Amino acid sequence: MSTARVLAVDDRRENLLALQAILEGLPIEIEAVTSGEDALKRLLTGDYAVILLDAHMPGMDGFETAGHVKQRERTRHIPILFLTAVDYDPHLAFRGYQAGAVDYITKPFDPWVLRSKVAVFVDLWSMHTELADRAAEVTRLRRAVDDTAKLLAGAVDDPAVLARARARLDDVRGRKP
Secondary structure (H helix, E strand, C coil): CCCEEEEEECCCHHHHHHHHHHHCCCCEEEEEECCHHHHHHHHHHCCCCEEEEECCCCCCCHHHHHHHHHHCCCCCCCCEEEEECCCCCHHHHHHHHHCCCCEEEECCCCHHHHHHHHHHHHHHHHHHHHHHHHHHHHHHHHHHHHHHHHHHCCCCCCHHHHHHHHHHHHHHHCCCC
16 A cells, blocks of 8 residues: 555645644655645646645635646545644635635644644545455455456357456456466
C-alpha cells in the first residue's frame, strides 16, 4: 500500500513549516504549496488523503480553491480542513462548510487536535485504498472463475481464451506461467 499524502496550502511558508512540524511522525508525505492555483495543479495528478487549506490567501483564496476541488469528479471526495488566522467568524465558517470543508479551524489551535484529525482522515484513506485493492482482487478472481467455468462447461474452443484461463488460474494459485 502506498503512503498517504497530505496537501498543505498556505501563502506563508512559515505556516507550512509549522504544519510539517506538527504532523511530523505521522505515516504521511506532506506536499506543501503556496497558492490555490498550485494546489489545483497538484490535484490534477496526485491522490491525497486530506487537504489543509488556508482560508485567506491572495489571488485565489481557500474558499474558491475548495469550490474547484469539490466540482471535480476526481477530487470531490478529498476532505478539506480549513485553517485560518482570522478570529472565529460564524459567517466565514459557514462559507467554509458551504465550500465543502469538513472542518474550519481558527488559529491558534491545539496542534494535537489537528494532528488527530489528520490521522483520522489518513486512516480512512488507507482503509478506502485497501478496500479498493481488495475489490480489484475480487474482480480479478471472479473473471478467473468465470473463464474456468466456461472451460469446464465445454463452451469455449478458442485457444486464446483457454490460455488466458490457464494463466488466470495459475495467477490465482500464485504460480507463474
